[in-house]
Amino acid sequence: MIPAVVRVLALRAATLAVVLVLTFWLLTALPGDGVGEVVGRDVSAADAAETAHRLGVDRAWLIQGAAWSGRLLRGDLGTTNQGIPL
Numbered sequence: 001m002i003p004a005v006v007r008v009l010a011l012r013a014a015t016l017a018v019v020l021v022l023t024f025w026l027l028t029a030l031p032g033d034g035v036g037e038v039v040g041r042d043v044s045a046a047d048a049a050e051t052a053h054r055l056g057v058d059r060a061w062l063i064q065g066a067a068w069s070g071r072l073l074r075g076d077l078g079t080t081n082q083g084i085p086l
Contacts (some may be wrong), residue, residue, distance in 0.1 A: 005056060020072070021065070028061065034055065039051045
């Protein structure tokens, strides 16, 4: 009985991991620039770089994905462009 429960839990954890990776990959594969959408098109390169750093998009994709997954599992869905928590 216990091995069956462990096997089911392991399969569910693996499924969750695959879904998280695919979702993150699809979100990052979308065309467009998230930083440009946040700060606008007519900003200096320094402002765009500061916003990219604040949003965390200047880090490696593996680090971004781990941080995104951790926040998602804690129930932190982020905020809107107006600063309203989701």
